[in-house]
Amino acid sequence: MKIDIEFKGEGMRIDLFLKERCKDISRSYLHKLIKNNNVYVNGKCRKKNYILSEGDHIVFEVPEPEELKIEAEDIPLEIVYEDNCLAVINKPRGMVVHPAPGNYTGTMVNALMYKLDNLSSINGVIRPGIVHRIDKDTTGLLVVAKDDKSHKVLSEEIKNRKTGRFYVALVHGNVKDDEGVIELPIGRDPKNRKKMAVTEKNSKYALTRFRVLRRFGNYTYIELILETGRTHQIRVHMTYKGYPIVGDEVYGRRDNEFKMKGQLLHAKRISFIHPETGELLEFEVELPEDFRKILNILEGRL
Structure with a gap:
């Protein structure tokens, strides 16, 4: 992806400006792109603390995302409840919920892909089915969506x-x-x-x-x-x-x-x-x- 922007204003750092314009990209990833010479100002590569001036021409190149393939793995996982829409999982201590750069195996998602017949696609390849998360060393209950409709309804419930x-x-x-x-x-x-x-x-x-x-x-x-x-x-x-x-x-x-x-x-x-029946469900684990x-x-x- 290539973004072509003319800066209007004065005295703003380039990394802060790009973060403001590209809200879906993290600041750390922006810094990495700048360091790797993916950002040009008036045809020249600049550092993250470069101060922009009125009329500066910025060309911002975002490399195409690497195609990832997350493998299903036969990892022990306690499924507290399951139906055609969702599953409720009791996550153990030490298990990461979903893959991330440098850590694509051994996660709850890898286990879910092996144990469940389907997972929602809303969060893409890295986080299929994941409606909400808990930290690696926090234990206990998580809800996982099997289809996109259920995922949206459950996400709205959490939001509201x-x-x-x-x-x-x-x-x-x-x-x-x-x-x-x-x-x-x-x-x-x-x-x-x-x-x-x-x-x-x-x-x-x-x-x-x-x-x-x-x-x-x-x-x-x-x-x-x-x-x-x-x-x-x-x-x-x-x-x-x-x-x-x-x-x-x-x-x-x-x-x-x-x-x-x-x-x-x-x-x-x-x-x-x-999300389908409208029934109030409640689960508890020791x-x-x-x-x-x-x-x-x-x-x-x-």
Whole structure:
């Protein structure tokens, strides 16, 4: 794809201008294209921090996407429910939901392609059937669409907050309030682009509800209701409030006495309206063994 643009204005960085004009392309990918000499200003390659002037002629070349073939793999996967429209999956810890550059095997999508007869095509080759995601080291329930119509209906349910997504987590600290609401915007961490943060800059509205289930002195077992679905939302909100999730290697504490590799965050229950029948469905799964074991240890200390 080739984009030909004449800049009108003054004093704007070329990478910021292109990100504004090409909203479907990530900033990191834009930087890669600029570095690889795919962006020209007045016939010359420029660096990402080049300042544009009135009348600058920009030619922006985006290489054709590489044709990818994701293979079906016989990977163990617990299917909680399945019908002709959808499936509900209990994802284990350590499993990535869908393939990404450099990681095209061993994901939940690879397993789904082997186990299910069909998956929706809305999200393309990389994310067939994936209506919503949970992090690699978060465990629990996910809904997968088998056809495009069901995918659209389920996506709208999530967007309009008609889907109930209930999590449980073990956090550091003694949570003061028995229940509460965290309503804080989330965006890219300005100090670390690989992380998310509570920030006003380039952020999106985020709402998490919580309720204390059990206190264990320096730890608290809580239930969380995800009202919006921002990247790492629960992990970021709880860390911001001073109660990071135990085992969270990105947003958590280093003093991990349980030597957990991956956050103790579990998508325990989900409810949604079936896209074809209109029936309200609800599913719940038990905590994974490692999570239960740590709760039992804490219970024994009381």
